Amino acid sequence: MRERVVTVGEDQPLVGILSEPSTDQITEPRTAVILLNSGVIHRVGSCRLSVTLARALTEKAGIPTFRFDFSGIGDSEARRGTLTANQAAVDEVQEVMDYLGKWKKYDRFILYGLCSGAFAAYRTALSDQRVLGTVQLDGYCYLTWKSYFHYYAPRLLSPARWYSLILRKLGLKKVKKGVEVSGIEERFFEVPDFSSYPPKADVEQGLKKLNERGLHMLYVFLGNEHYSYLNQFRDCFRSVPFGENLTVIHRPLATHILSEPEDQAVVVDAIAAWVHKLQQTA
């Protein structure tokens, strides 16, 4: 494996690392995996997951990977413009695909992301036919009747929850959100903005479109009170006939940032195996 620093763009370039398999390890010369930022953490990823995954994909699946920082995150300068962060993310992934396409002749891409990175992977796939597959960790999903039951039933039976609810209703206890949870003054703490979670119907339409196109999708759901059982994603988007295009993995005991080494190893191996299989299929 060989790693090199690559900058994409002339002004305010996007900074990234290209990992390439050695010549005898390359399994498919036209495809690359692009790893996207999650939140405001720079391109090495939460708990260094993106570095570990990129190297595993390059060494185990024989596929080049590129992990980079969106503008304004990590080592990439902020760019001026009128685009929202969501729109800019799609533009920048496409800019990276254009660059790698011209330079390395890659013309098919698999996009990987955790949380907001997953959302960006989904949106880019909608906009660009070069995206062959997406790997989304805690991507868009919504509650189903079954997950509502899983979520609320234990709460209805919990005296502590009722006590807490009464305190909140009486104004004696405040529910902390966003930066408040940290207890750190907002001016000293930066958190990502997740205010743009789209309506379920929009995502359902998007998934139909992607599924019809034949996009391969690997969804990994981690420990999350809003995702309570393996088939929640399929139940949530029941109208989409995913068939073989969709693989879902559920690791209910893993943290959202995959902080435990065993969880990280299992997820990295599963992604590497999925990508390897996808290359052979494609």
Place this chain on the structure above:
Amino acid sequence: MEAFYFGPSESYLFGVFHPRRGTNRNEAVVLCNPFGQEYLRAHKSIRRLAISLADLGYSVIRFDYRGSGDSAGDLTNISADQWVDDIRHAIQEALDMTAAPKAALVGLRLGALLAARAATGNPKVSRLVMWDPVLDGAVYVDGIRSSIVEAQARGSRSRLTSPDGTLHFNGFCMPPKFQDSLNGATLQDIVTEIRVPIAQITSHETDGFSQLQQQLAGQPGFHATLAPAPHDWNYVDHVGGILWPKPVIDAIEHYFSQPAH
């Protein structure tokens, strides 16, 4: 800004060079990261500091130690001594790139302790700036161990150690070799061997910081600033929020804006 790889091919290091702008201070600066999750949470602050110091006329290198960030490998069989070697590589790289005769070291938390070791007897180091330094390597490791125990009480699945003694904390592993290499490393002892000006810039008060300040007070060029700001670099939320203690960054910038001590 120029990002690149440097150092030995088997343990290549990711570095970012920020060339000076305007005034030539004729001194390079090497920024030394903290460990593990602290490093992730400090990336933005370290980058901001690099940009600010470059604007003041210092050419700056920040880099990832081997087994961390975008640098080669993982932490298996890595020791803190090798991270001190990495700081020495970064110093040499900075001097090669800038033609400055010497480099100042700025270290955050564990980075400060390691920078102090790299400064000891090193004629290429002009001064040492310690930002909320880890004062004692063994105490630091014990603190990580205690934090894991406390987190377990709150429901964390983090184990205290692997069978081989590796500590797992906040998504990062510290292997036994690394822990062992921090044993016996105390700033109280190390600073007695350092012959260049030292600055201690802190975000909060502790007895340890006060004692070190008293110990260093008589040394030529010693500088201390208290710039109150949040300092829990190990605070981890589920959305990946990052600490942004601007008052401390401003205090370090202010220190470097003065004529060399």
